[in-house]
Amino acid sequence: MSASFDIAASAKSGETFVLNLGPQHPAAHGVLRVKMTMDGEYVMRSEPVIGYIHRMHEKMGENRSLAKFLPNTGRIDYLSALHYNHAFVGAVERAARIEVPPRAEFIRVITSELNRISSHLVWWGAFLLDLGGFTPLLYAFDDREKILDLLEGVTGSRLTYCYFRFGGVRDDLDEGFVERTRAFIAQMRPRLKMYRQLVTDNIILRKRLENIGPISPELCRRYGATGPVIRGSGVPYDVRKIEPYSVYSQLDFEVPVYPEGDCMGRYRVRMDEIAQSLRIIEQALDKLPDGPTLGKVPRVLKLPVGDVCYAVEAARGRLMVRIVSDGKEAAYRLKLRTPSFSNMSLFEEASRGMLLADALALMGSLDLVIPDIDR
Amino acid sequence: MPTTLEQIKEHFSGTGCALSCAPADRAVKGYDLDVSANAGDVVSAAEYLGGIGFALDTITGVDWILQNEMEVVYDYFHPASPLRIVVRTRVPRANPEVPTVSGVFPGANWHERETHDFFGIRFAGHPNLIPLLLPEDADYHPLRKDFNA
Amino acid sequence: MSFLLTEPFRLLLSILCIVAFVGGNAAYLVLAERKGAGRFQNRPGPNEAGFGGWLQPIADVGKLISKQLMVPPEADQLLFRLAPLVVLTPAMMCLAVIPFGDTVVARNINVGLLMVFSFGSINVMAILLSGWASRNKFAIMSAARVVSQNVAYEIPMLLVVITLLMATGTMDLSEIVRQQAGGFWHWNFCRVWINPLMPVTFVIFFICMLAETNRAPFDMAEAESELVAGAFTEYGSMGFGVFFMAEYANIVLGCSLATVLFFGGWQTGLGAVPAAWGGWGVLVGLGFFMAKLYALIFTVIWVRWTFPRTQFYILLNLSWKILIPVSLFTLLLSSAMIKLLPR
DSSP states (O other), X not given: OOOOOOOOSSOSSSSOEEEXXXXXXXXXXXXXXXXXXXXXXXXXXXXXXXXXXXXXXXXXXXXXXXXXXXXXXXXXXXXXXXXXXXXXXXXXXXXXXXXXXXXXXXXXXXXHHHHHHHHHHHHHHHHHHHHTOOSHHHHHHHHHHHHHHHHHHHHSOSSSOOOEETTEESSOOOTTHHHHHXXXXXXXXXXXXXXXXXXXXXXXXXXXXXXXSOOOHHHHHHHXXXXXXXXXXTOOOXXXXXXXXXXXXXXXXXXXXXXXXXXXXXXXXXXXXXXXXXXXXXXXXXXXXXXXXXXXXXXXXXXXXXXXXXXXXXXXXXXXXXXXXXXXXXXXXXXXXXXXXXHHXXXXXXXXTOBHHHHHHHHHHTOOOHHHHHO | OOOOHHHHHHHHHHSSOOSEEEEOOHHHHSXXXXXXXXXXXXXXXXXXXXXXXXXXXXXXXXXXXXXXXXXXXXXXXXXXXXXXXXXXXEEESSSOEEEOOTTTOTTHHHHHHHHHHXXXXXXXXXXXXXXXXXXXXXXXOXXXXXXXX | OGGGGXXXXXXXXXXXXXXXXXXXXXXXXXXXXXXXXXXXXXXXXXXXXXXXXXXXXXXXXXXXXHSOOOOOTTSOHHHHHHHHHHHHHHHHHHGGGOOSSSSOOSOOOTTHHHXXXXXHTHHHHHHHHHHHHXXXXXXXXXXXXXXXXHHXXXXXXXXXXXXXXXXXXXXXXXXXXXXXXXXXXXXXXXXXXXXXXXXXXXXXXXXXXXXXXXXXXXXGGGOHHHHTTGGGTTOOHHHHHHHHHHHHHHHHHHXXXXXHHHSOTTOOBBSOOGGGGTHHHHHHHHHHHXXXXXXXXXXXXXXXXXXXXXXXXXXXXXXXIIIHHHHHHHHHHHHHHHHHSOX
16 A cells, blocks of 8 residues: 555645645636645645746837837737726827817726726626635626627727727727617616626625635735725725726726625625716716827827826726836836735735635736736 | 825825826827835835725836946736826946835736846845746846847 | 346346436437526527427537547546446435335335435535536536535435325335325325424525436536636547436436425326226326426426526525524424324
């Protein structure tokens, strides 16, 4: 018979073992590796190991002209690609003082909010899949298909959009977009109600998420976590309200904030955000002015010497792009501050002493997209 | 009630922990205050800003090869106010070393590891300065301007 | 022709029928589950493999058999190979005492109920064997969870069955079915004059049955999002196929037991007693039994695709803190009622 089973792999006390939630795992939302030191079912220490999908977008930003970097932005976080488009073109427009016509601004807001809804739907389906509820994913994807059809008509892509340009957007809205979007909003609101009744109010889900994975506002601040993570801990921080950009200051919407700080709080924030995004889209469609969709941009675009930064509220949190320019066509240094990077960094501290299933519920509630962490 | 921009500016120019401190045009630059500090003063700047409620947005490294210097830029944002502060410091390119701020902001742990990965800047006092995004045995620094793959 | 009625032939026929029943169910319940899952999720489910999906199980079996049967070199060689056998045998043996029709029962022994529960516990041991023998951390964790969960849920199940035994007075499953002859109000499910909480008793039995067979929402053992495939991670090809078959055999066993104990087994529930009709009556009874059985199995599938998984300590709390006190209470209540009220 073989030797006795050694479970004290690399532990000092001899009572713990190391469980490797490897890069291939049904619950790691992408290629993420977490080395968990476990004491039975309790997580003593978890060490995320990232970099499996590091593609070095920041070096690519230095190697090509600003316009050629635009497709890259759609691939950093493919689920909410338009927000990343927005941050990059916003930074360039800010530095080069390019005027964006109001119609383009409204189109940007409408498409960005549609993208936010589709990103949250994917999160919702995948989160419930982690928790063992297999069915909501299919319903979420059903709704998402409608959004993808809307956006495909406008941008030409289903997922990794490259629609925004310096000074506006590439093409005007196609025929019937406004009607179809209004039809979608009318159809989505009852669906949200159904999801709330069937899923959010389900006793098993509530027991699974309430009081699990508490994250205090102080923890968020020390790690720089933003987005639904910080809003689910009671802090009303939303870039669209605190540092308004584009035409958000002309639109009336609320920022959902829940003080509990547990997984359920973050869950409810995202579900409410979907409803608020529908509201924003409706108002933007009402206020949509006529006019050109692309402003005046110099033929050879060079940014003035110095640095500039621009922040947007992506689906996962605060996204900031910092461009350091030396006057040439390519950026000298392009820095992407992505929300999932900061959100993930607090996982180590937040998951100490939790049960394995709870730690995974916590990770799901952070809404991570690994390419967003690794860039 | 978060501290106003004037008070922050006074702290940095008054207490001498900054080489220069200039307000920036928010609409053009995206931040409100640009503070240049010595490498040794970044921790006290972080402590001050952390004390008044700021959070660390990101740490950016820049390789100024022509000036033979490397720059580390700390961006700070506040969850309750629109103020954005930038603290920058320059270190010699041959031996870049900056004290770590991960004692004040644990989130800086990963940012500093990443900056070290890309530029080779050492953060003195960092508990675990191993590669974050690059492979564990990487000894090259890709974002240096003299890096040839 | 008389040799057809002899014991050895009847024995052989019973064994063949049980194996065929288990095999056929394992194959086609998988398809039913996937079709059901599809419909609950607003999509068609498997509909490519021949005649709208009906040959899918054949395709699955072909795929499973053709894969390499691999035993990890560090696994315990004997136990690893033994575990699939140990997991399938009890389910098949217990099906020998279930009365599918009036005379359609392989071996009617007068302690049938006791036999089912004795053999049913071996299931736990088999999963523990497979988890332990795999030498895989995920498998060990899952095996530990399974033992914990199954031990916890056997207790309320047995308490509930004892409550029922007090009402029926016999452990002979065929006799239990015969006692429920007549209209559906004679079924044990509706016998509230013996035990006013009889429907609650059934619900507890159903929940315990879900937990014993490791079905969602109690499927921590193979919680795929956390533990990859749990105790069966290292099994490929037919090793995994056998565990799969055993899971469905256990579901069939659990639901047939529920049908026999609570819903009158092969009784029609409409007043007529098929036993009096001879041959055709047996077939009618068999048909009713199958209808009730598959209705219960459909409910099991339905529950799986509707609810998320519970947390492990909530699962155990449910058993130890809620189900056991409630089943103890029903036990006391029915013994009190039997003592105080005349039959």
